[in-house]
Amino acid sequence: MTLSDKPKESEQLHNTEYDYLIKFLALGDSGVGKTSFLFQYTDGSFESKFVTTVGIDFREKRVSYRPAGVDSGRAQRVHLQLWDTAGQERFRSLTTAFFRDAMGFLLFFDLTSEQSFLNIRNWLDQLKQHSYCESPDIILCGNKCDLEDLRAVSTERASECAEAYGLPYMETSAATGHNVDKAVSMLLDLVMKRMDEVVDKTMLPAQFGNRTEDGPKLNQGNPEAESSGCPCC
Amino acid sequence: MCEFVIMPPIPARPTELHELGRAFAQHYYTKICVGRQELDQLYAPDSVMTFEGLECSGREAVMAKLKALTFKSIHYSITSIDCQPTGLPNTVFLMVLGQLKTDEDPPHSFCQTFILRGFEASFFIVNDVFRMVLHNA
Numbered sequence: 001m002t003l004s005d006k007p008k009e010s011e012q013l014h015n016t017e018y019d020y021l022i023k024f025l026a027l028g029d030s031g032v033g034k035t036s037f038l039f040q041y042t043d044g045s046f047e048s049k050f051v052t053t054v055g056i057d058f059r060e061k062r063v064s065y066r067p068a069g070v071d072s073g074r075a076q077r078v079h080l081q082l083w084d085t086a087g088q089e090r091f092r093s094l095t096t097a098f099f100r101d102a103m104g105f106l107l108f109f110d111l112t113s114e115q116s117f118l119n120i121r122n123w124l125d126q127l128k129q130h131s132y133c134e135s136p137d138i139i140l141c142g143n144k145c146d147l148e149d150l151r152a153v154s155t156e157r158a159s160e161c162a163e164a165y166g167l168p169y170m171e172t173s174a175a176t177g178h179n180v181d182k183a184v185s186m187l188l189d190l191v192m193k194r195m196d197e198v199v200d201k202t203m204l205p206a207q208f209g210n211r212t213e214d215g216p217k218l219n220q221g222n223p224e225a226e227s228s229g230c231p232c233c
Numbered sequence: 234m235c236e237f238v239i240m241p242p243i244p245a246r247p248t249e250l251h252e253l254g255r256a257f258a259q260h261y262y263t264k265i266c267v268g269r270q271e272l273d274q275l276y277a278p279d280s281v282m283t284f285e286g287l288e289c290s291g292r293e294a295v296m297a298k299l300k301a302l303t304f305k306s307i308h309y310s311i312t313s314i315d316c317q318p319t320g321l322p323n324t325v326f327l328m329v330l331g332q333l334k335t336d337e338d339p340p341h342s343f344c345q346t347f348i349l350r351g352f353e354a355s356f357f358i359v360n361d362v363f364r365m366v367l368h369n370a
Contacts, residue, residue: 087338092285
């Protein structure tokens with residue numbers, strides 16, 4: 001059984017009523033709070049699903065998405081899968097299965113740990129090597145912002161770093177919930193906009209260079225089923 | 234008995250090799266749990282450890298790798314210990330299959346093989362290969 005079969009199978013059995021299945025990854029050093037963050041985001045849900053063969057955990061949440069500036073029409077029903085590393089990163093580099101089909105990335109460091117901040121660069125390298133394209137959508141999250149007394153990385157320094165890498169930056173707290181929803185929403189917004197752009201191009205009339213016959217199409221509701229390398233197109 | 238290490242049941246008629254393998258595993262995994270730094274007594278200057286594909290030659294390199302692991306706590310549940318003679322004097326071959334659990338993470342399966350050599354009253358590790366049982370799909 002392949003990893004991607006598992007969630008899909010359960011979806012087909014129980015939860016087919018959604019428009020998009022979106023998969024995000026949480027990355028960053030051990031102990032920066034990835035699991036706590038996802039726990040907080042999924043409203044304290046203990047129902048993480050651990051896939052033993054690949055040593056990866058994931059959680060799920062339903063959200064509705066309405067693109068900014070669009071008042072009419074119903075909101076899109078999005079089924080979010082949030083993947084977590086489950087501790088294997090302590091022993092080894094991550095299995096490539098972890099990166100497969102991911103559409104967006106939450107890259108974490110711990111605001112109270114200088115080293116976790118310095119390691120952002122390594123994570124970005126690894127991410128770019130394994131992800132579906134050269135410039136995937138990533139939100140940089142400085143977690144544990146509730147521990148102000150222990151802070152080792154200033155907001156200014158983190159913002160400068162984020163700007164240098166061209167990433168949006170947010171300070172979050174998995175403990176208090178500060179910016180937790182906001183960070184995921186921002187990432188979802190970026191990923192949905194990217195998908196819309198791909199769709200828009202294919203929807204252009206033929207005289208504008210559209211090739212509907214062989215052009216990419218969005219497979220609504222089940223983007224993982226696409227055979228191309230990029231899960232967005 | 235160390236509460237961090239759960240050992241498999243003792244077979245009805247354990248051989249000397251079984252007992253040796255079991256005693257070694259009990260000692261090794263207990264040390265990893267409670268005092269990784271003391272494992273240096275088990276490795277020799279020419280021991281080789283391959284940890285998740287990374288080769289560490291010599292006691293110093295081995296210990297540097299083991300000490301650099303980032304977990305705060307680790308628990309082991311050993312499923313099986315298989316032991317064979319090698320034909321070389323005082324040298325045995327050992328394979329351990331089990332699960333480990335670090336901090337709050339879910340348990341992961343692992344497989345670890347050793348070649349041990351007896352020296353005076355004790356054994357040291359000549360070769361050590363560690364892999365978590367994880368796949369790419």
